Amino acid sequence: MPIMLLPLLTTLALLTTSFFIFSLLYDTLSCYLFTPRRIKQKMAKQGVHGPKPRPLLGNILDVASLLSKSTSSDMPSISHDLVPRLLPHFLAWSSQFGKRFIFWNGIEPRMCLTETDLIKELLSKYSAVSGKSWLQQQGSKHFIGRGLLMANGQNWFHQRHIVAPAFVGDRLKSYAGYMVECTKEMLESLEKEVKSGRSEFEIGEYMTRLTADIISRTEFESSFEKGKQIFHLLTVLQHLCAQASRHLCLPGSRFFPSKYNREIKALKGKVEELLMEIIQSRRDCVEIGRSSSYGNDLLGMLLNEMQKKKLDGNNGLSLNLQIIMDECKTFFFAGHETTALLLTWTVMLLATNPTWQNKVRAEVMAVCGSETPSFHHLSKLSLVSSYQVLGYRSSLDLRGACSLVNILSRNVTLWNAWL
Numbered sequence: 001m002p003i004m005l006l007p008l009l010t011t012l013a014l015l016t017t018s019f020f021i022f023s024l025l026y027d028t029l030s031c032y033l034f035t036p037r038r039i040k041q042k043m044a045k046q047g048v049h050g051p052k053p054r055p056l057l058g059n060i061l062d063v064a065s066l067l068s069k070s071t072s073s074d075m076p077s078i079s080h081d082l083v084p085r086l087l088p089h090f091l092a093w094s095s096q097f098g099k100r101f102i103f104w105n106g107i108e109p110r111m112c113l114t115e116t117d118l119i120k121e122l123l124s125k126y127s128a129v130s131g132k133s134w135l136q137q138q139g140s141k142h143f144i145g146r147g148l149l150m151a152n153g154q155n156w157f158h159q160r161h162i163v164a165p166a167f168v169g170d171r172l173k174s175y176a177g178y179m180v181e182c183t184k185e186m187l188e189s190l191e192k193e194v195k196s197g198r199s200e201f202e203i204g205e206y207m208t209r210l211t212a213d214i215i216s217r218t219e220f221e222s223s224f225e226k227g228k229q230i231f232h233l234l235t236v237l238q239h240l241c242a243q244a245s246r247h248l249c250l251p252g253s254r255f256f257p258s259k260y261n262r263e264i265k266a267l268k269g270k271v272e273e274l275l276m277e278i279i280q281s282r283r284d285c286v287e288i289g290r291s292s293s294y295g296n297d298l299l300g301m302l303l304n305e306m307q308k309k310k311l312d313g314n315n316g317l318s319l320n321l322q323i324i325m326d327e328c329k330t331f332f333f334a335g336h337e338t339t340a341l342l343l344t345w346t347v348m349l350l351a352t353n354p355t356w357q358n359k360v361r362a363e364v365m366a367v368c369g370s371e372t373p374s375f376h377h378l379s380k381l382s383l384v385s386s387y388q389v390l391g392y393r394s395s396l397d398l399r400g401a402c403s404l405v406n407i408l409s410r411n412v413t414l415w416n417a418w419l
Contacts (some may be wrong), residue, residue, distance in 0.1 A: 028251060031106055032056065038409040039109050044103050048111065050102040051093060056249050058104025063089045078352060106249025108135050131156065138254060139245030141266045143237050146323065147240040147330030159327065162305050162319070166298045173295075175218045182213040219298045219328060220278055230274050234332055237267045266304040275325045279303065302327055360384055 036053075043049070051059050070088040084091050090112060093101050099114045113119055131152030138338065140150055148159045165171065188208055216227030244260040247253040256262070282303055285291040292304035306319040350357045363383045364373070371377075373418070378384075 028310075032251065036104070036107055036109070040102070043111070048100050048102050049097050050104075051097075053104040056106065056108045056251075058108075058249065060106060060246075060249065063103075066092060078348075106135060108133055135245070135248055138248055139241060142264045143234070143241040144330045144333055145326030147326035147328075149330045149334055156325045159323075161329075162302065163298065164261070165325065166301055173375045175214070176218040179214050180372055180374070182210055182217065185213070186210045203347055204340065204344045207340040208336065211340040212332075212345070215332060215335045218328075219331060226274050226278055230271055230329075231332055231336070233267055233274075234329060237264065237271065238333065239268065240264050271329065272325055275328060276321070279321065279324065298331060299324070299328060 032055075051062055053059050053060065066088040067086075070085050075085065089103070093103060094112065094114065100109045100112065102109055104110065113122070132150050137146070137150050144150060146155070148156065148163060151159050186209065187199065190201070212231040213228065216231060220227040240260055241265055244254075244258075244264060278299065282291075282294045282300065286294060294300040294307070302319060302324045306321075306324065309319060350360065360383055363381060366379055367380045
């Protein structure tokens with residue numbers, strides 16, 4: 001009897017293997033050939049065209065070539081018109097194919113929309129079905145994971161609801177002391193460099209360190225030094241992930257035992273090991289009774305929410321330790337980088353407008369005098385506030401040179417356009 005069953009089992013094994021191989025082959029062809037072709041034909045029918053994509057790579061090489069040419073030399077003067085320099089492909093292809101055109105980032109289509117009202121309606125009405133694409137999530141999986149920046153749908157709304165209280169007015173006021181202390185340390189380091197005879201500085205580096213120090217304190221409070229270590233590792237990890245993501249358009253590239261992948265996994269392990277040490281120390285303090293809560297910083301809020309969901313028996317959109325670590329990494333990255341860029345831009349505006357610089361300095365001296373600036377002084381610094389708004393609005397001019405890449409989870413027809 002066992003001998004008679006052998007041919008049957010062999011046949012079943014062959015059929016199962018064949019079915020698996022066929023399914024894998026079909027999914028691969030669908031992903032890399034059939035679906036892109038269908039989308040391209042659908043767009044062509046509604047008059048949306050674009051540059052011809054290469055197999056697997058799409059228009060990645062075209063974008064890289066145009067960007068390399070536009071940034072090959074320094075800007076001759078300070079200019080707010082940054083689109084030709086930072087996004088030359090948008091300028092070139094919009095003039096060639098019109099206000100709406102399509103190009104390909106690997107196998108993922110990118111439809112460029114420039115009509116302001118259409119974009120507003122799309123973001124307001126269809127925010128629930130828009131989010132980050134597979135390539136975006138895979139490219140940042142080892143960097144910031146599935147934190148708020150890469151969450152989609154209900155997960156995004158849930159995470160946003162949890163972290164929102166960390167940024168209300170009263171909470172931000174309590175961070176003022178940290179901000180002043182970190183700024184003092186940064187200015188002291190600058191003064192030492194000036195006294196040593198140095199005359200030229202890359203101010204962006206100082207702003208980056210400043211915002212990283214502030215976020216380390218507001219996110220981890222007592223674990224400030226470990227927070228600085230995490231920031232350093234995340235900076236290296238960010239560059240490695242950016243390099244590795246260039247190859248994501250190649251099938252199976254994320255599984256290759258390449259140098260990038262090995263280094264990324266090692267750094268990710270170090271970051272999460274440090275985060276787990278901080279988290280475990282908070283949990284130990286609560287368990288032995290040294291503290292009644294996990295803290296009032298961002299990490300403490302996330303741990304309190306996880307404990308609350310655990311006690312309520314909510315197994316739906318609850319938090320786990322991996323999500324908490326991803327959230328901490330997300331705010332490290334998004335928080336320090338955006339703020340550092342805004343501060344650098346504001347300092348640059350002050351440096352190129354000495355008259356305004358003198359007026360702002362005089363107002364600060366008149367209001368604060370010899371006192372350390374505090375949150376209560378802000379309402380009296382009308383000129384500083386107006387210049388801050390001016391700097392912020394000026395920085396908004398840069399948004400013309402930024403692309404918002406969102407993917408829709410279902411087909412949407414808007415303004416006679418199929419998206």
